[in-house]
Amino acid sequence: MQTILVTGAAGGIGTRLRKLLKGVYPRIRWSDLRPPADLARDEEFVAADLADLQAVEKAVEGVQGIVHLGGFSVEGPWETILNANIVGCYNLFEAARRKRVERVVFASSNHVVGFYPRRRRIGTHEPVRPDTRYGLSKAFGEALGALYAFKHGLRVTCIRIGNVDDAPADRRRLAIWLKPEDLMQLVRIGLEHPDLRYEIFFGASDNERAFWDNAAAFRYGYRPAGCAEDHRDAALAAQAKLPADPVGEWYEGGPFCSQEFDGGIERAPY
Numbered sequence: 318m319q320t321i322l323v324t325g326a327a328g329g330i331g332t333r334l335r336k337l338l339k340g341v342y343p344r345i346r347w348s349d350l351r352p353p354a355d356l357a358r359d360e361e362f363v364a365a366d367l368a369d370l371q372a373v374e375k376a377v378e379g380v381q382g383i384v385h386l387g388g389f390s391v392e393g394p395w396e397t398i399l400n401a402n403i404v405g406c407y408n409l410f411e412a413a414r415r416k417r418v419e420r421v422v423f424a425s426s427n428h429v430v431g432f433y434p435r436r437r438r439i440g441t442h443e444p445v446r447p448d449t450r451y452g453l454s455k456a457f458g459e460a461l462g463a464l465y466a467f468k469h470g471l472r473v474t475c476i477r478i479g480n481v482d483d484a485p486a487d488r489r490r491l492a493i494w495l496k497p498e499d500l501m502q503l504v505r506i507g508l509e510h511p512d513l514r515y516e517i518f519f520g521a522s523d524n525e526r527a528f529w530d531n532a533a534a535f536r537y538g539y540r541p542a543g544c545a546e547d548h549r550d551a552a553l554a555a556q557a558k559l560p561a562d563p564v565g566e567w568y569e570g571g572p573f574c575s576q577e578f579d580g581g582i583e584r585a586p587y
């Protein structure tokens with residue numbers, strides 16, 4: 318990889334990756350609706366609205382790989398999700414095809430499978446159970462990635478990101494925490510591994526309480542450095558201060574499951 322594009326440069330994860338990826342590739346182009354406040358003079362930036370295909374084509378011109386973090390990163394109204402995460406995601410993959418990009422690393426989400434109960438450990442082959450319109454949009458992105466991989470030859474990696482932070486903040490995040498350096502490791506596998514065609518990885522560190530079987534990532538050499546249990550006491554102390562949430566505490570998706578919950582299955586047995 319000589320030149321890569323990273324969308325969502327101004328977001329929380331994009332901000333972290335701007336520091337971690339610095340110097341890893343000869344040329345990194347960053348993109349978002351507007352420049353990050355702390356954009357350095359030596360950082361290349363292209364403004365682009367994902368809903369504008371021509372703007373996205375301009376942003377991807379001349380790059381070999383894309384890390385697609387852009388879009389709306391939490392639950393929102395349907396129109397917002399539609400334009401940012403569905404139309405925008407289609408435009409990103411279509412622009413990549415037109416401009417002969419080689420690889421796309423798609424930032425998916427744990428909310429693609431949020432409605433699995435926490436007591437069930439799942440792999441990447443279980444059917445999706447999105448917990449929100451946001452989770453649904455990420456499931457669409459994974460399916461879109463498969464289409465462009467198998468029909469058009471893009472090499473696509475979908476990372477179902479748990480929670481990227483310096484430390485897990487509560488009990489649920491002891492299971493889904495992703496150390497920023499471990500995310501960078503997964504991104505680099507997606508951009509560089511010679512055998513990768515289309516894969517889904519879980520974005521999680523070495524978490525003893527993990528909900529997920531991440532064998533797919535391990536097959537490609539992923540070796541997480543972060544260990545959630547190192548932060549157990551602080552996370553459980555913070556958990557004790559949270560309000561009760563029976564639905565969110567049963568499901569892997571947490572409060573995304575209880576948000577707008579209306580007559581659904583309060584406790585799925587499996």
